[in-house]
Amino acid sequence: MPNSFTRILLLFSLLVLLKVSALAQETASADATRKAFLQLIDHPRVPLASVVKVLPNVDGLRQEQFTYATEKTQRVPGILLKQEGNQRRSVVVVLHGTGGTKEGQLSVLKTLASQGFIAIAIDARYHGERQTGTGSTQYVAAMLQTYRTGQEHPFLYDTVWDVLRLIDYLETRPDVDASRIGVIGFSKGGMETYLAAAVDPRIAVAVPMIGVQSFR
Structure with missing residues (x-):
C-alpha cells in the first residue's frame, strides 16, 4: 500500500494534470473564439497607402x-x-x-x-x-x-x-x-x-x- 506521502504526491499530480488540461481547453476555446471574431470583422486587405x-x-x-x-x-x-x-x-x-x-x-x-x-x-x-x-x-x-x-x-x-x-x-x-x-x-x-x-x-x-x- 502506498504511504501517506505517496498518496499526497499522486493526488497533487492528478490536480496538476487536471489544471493543465483545463487551461489547454480554455486556450483552445479562446483561440477558436478569437478566430471566429476575426472572420466576422475581416475585410479584404488593401494597401495602407498612408x-x-x-x-x-x-x-x-x-x-x-x-x-x-x-x-x-x-x-x-x-x-x-x-x-x-x-x-x-x-x-x-x-x-x-x-x-x-x-x-x-x-x-x-x-x-x-x-x-x-x-x-x-x-x-x-x-x-x-x-x-x-x-x-x-x-x-x-x-x-x-x-x-x-x-x-x-x-x-x-x-x-x-x-x-x-x-x-x-x-x-x-x-x-x-x-x-x-x-x-x-x-x-x-x-x-x-x-x-x-x-x-x-x-x-x-x-x-x-x-x-x-x-x-x-
Whole structure:
C-alpha cells in the first residue's frame, strides 16, 4: 500500500494534470473564439497607402495628420502628437465615444504625448471627417441599414477593423516601438478597445473606460 506521502504526491499530480488540461481547453476555446471574431470583422486587405502631413507644433509637441486605407472605399483620418525626436516610443491609441471625434481627444493626446508617448486618435466609422451632416443621424441610419441588409457593421466591428489596420500602419513607422502599443477608449470606444485587444495580441495594454453595456 502506498504511504501517506505517496498518496499526497499522486493526488497533487492528478490536480496538476487536471489544471493543465483545463487551461489547454480554455486556450483552445479562446483561440477558436478569437478566430471566429476575426472572420466576422475581416475585410479584404488593401494597401495602407498612408499619407502624413506635418502641422505646426501644438504646445511644443509635434503634430501630424495622417490617413490610411482599410477598404477600397474607406480611408481613416487620424491625429498624432509626440515629443520631437525619432527614437522609438510607446504608443497609446485613444478611441472616442458615440458622437465624438478625434479632435475631441486632443486634451488626452497632449497629456500622453507630454509624458513621452506617441498619442493617436482616429475618427470612427460615420464620425468626424467620416460623416456627412451633423450629429449621429448618419451613424444611426447606417446601423439600421445593417439591421435590414446585413451589410457593414458600423457599430463597433468596422472600427475594430480600422484599429487593427492602424496597428499595421504603426508597425511601418520607424519611431514606433511595436511591442508597446496600448489602446484606451471611452464608451463606444471602450467596447472597441476590449474587442480589438481580444482579437489582436499586438495590443499590449487595453484600458476600456465605461465600455461595458447591458444593451437592455
